[in-house]
Amino acid sequence: MSRGGSFDDSEELLNRLGLMTARARELAATQRSRVELAVELQRGMLPGDLPHPPGISVAVGYTPATHGLNVGGDWYDAFTLPDGRVAMSIGDVQGHNIKAAAFMGQVRVALRALASVTGDPGELLRRTNDLLISLGSDLFATCTFLRLDPVTGILESARAGHIPHIWATADGRSGVSGGDGGPPLGVLPGAEYPVSRHQLTLGGVFVLLTDGVVEGPSLNLDDGLRQVARLAQLAVVAGVGIDGLAEAVMKMADTVGHEDDAAVLVVGHDGGTRGRLLPNAETPQESATQDP
Template sequence: MPRKRSTDDDELLVRLRSLTAQARERAEYQRSQVELAIALQRGMLPPDLPDTPRFHLAVRYAPACYGLNVGGDWYDAFPLPDGHIGLTIGDVQGHNIEAAAFMGQVRVALRALASVTGEPGELLARTNDLLVSLGSDLFATCTFMRLDPEAGVLESARAGHVPFVWATADGKSGVGEDEGGPPLGIEPGIDYPVARYRLTTGGMFVLLTDGVVEGPSLPIEEGLDQVVRLAGVAAVAGLDAQSLAAAVIKGAERVGHEDDAAVLVMGHEGPDATP
């Protein structure tokens, strides 16, 4: 004879249905937040890159998509009013929709202020002061470079960001040793030193975010050494910027966590230029 369902059973079923509905709502909310953050990321990244004779740009970008672990890495490249090319890469603190939105603010600020000054140190200083004035709790690391394609000279300033990697066709390679300054958005009135480099035929510059070279399974020193080796091989072998960018982003799989990973490679494939 079937057992008669008690009032307690009915109450338990009601509670289970309620908990299931709440869990479904939370999952749907998280999914929508992730989709929105990814849409913000993609919408803020440039649809194309400047086409400059003798200099070739290549990018790779892998957003983190584990749960709400969506960050604010970005890259950008655009012509400046004086005919130079601006190159930037950066990373916003945090992994959520706020980080993705703040990334958009930083990228727009850099582009807008670059129309006033393309000098890397001054540009980072002005962007930093603007972000501080917004009163956000977030901050961003960033590298900004200005390329003079006629002279083959690259000027660089760094705000708390991972150093770039360089390589030349004669077998030399290494990590940039410019001084740099603190991240953007923490303290006003900061000066950012500018370093200058001369590009030669076959030379490579690799800008990247820490998601490419650092994580639980990969110390940053080892990660940077890995990119140095890849860049050195690519420069000596005469590989193009696209091939090197693909190889560097592939190496990000070794870091041991889910994080944004961005790579911007510049290769000089024309005749040597003198500053």
């Protein structure tokens, strides 16, 4: 081969490498734009303001997944019901893409809309499930919905295939509240969702999570829940406050090695009227139910 031919071949190779590099940069920029769009879409569907009735505080934490387009699945919400009680929900949609983010918005809006008709957690999840099935989507969502009376501290909850929540009391006790639940929303027509009753006592907290906080390659779900229960116990005894507790839980989420969204919602009783133990409430070992 002539020296000229070698020069021409080298020049052609450099041109091809230049085109490939430019194309790679273009694809990277497009992917980055898609991720930013998905993240902003999801963040835009989360509530901007949280209710803070006298004696009750609510804190949240949220981190979107950043691997590819793995965003869009998790949400939290808190709002005041017409009767003055506080509604809270947290959940996780199957899938992690823009479609999942849109479905998450549908679920959250459905819960809010139907809560104006019934605030009972079990009935609300039943109606939401039937509504989602009627829409014919191929996605489903896990969810926990809570209704809290800020005057008495009575808290009612129902779960739709979601992971348990955590409780801790001012006297140093904590645990995982794993009462009966129903199937995920959007799966089984006519599904029922049992309601558990708890009591949030002065200085106590309840912590709602998505599985991205407590489960990943370096941590299994049961160990993750126990670690959060321990964090809640330490935070309550030390008087850290719910904002500090939410921040600590989200820092723990960074260590599980997941590529999933992570969300936490903490509700605490920091003053006001103290509730009295309900005759049919859960035992102190299963719920934040007992006054010192």
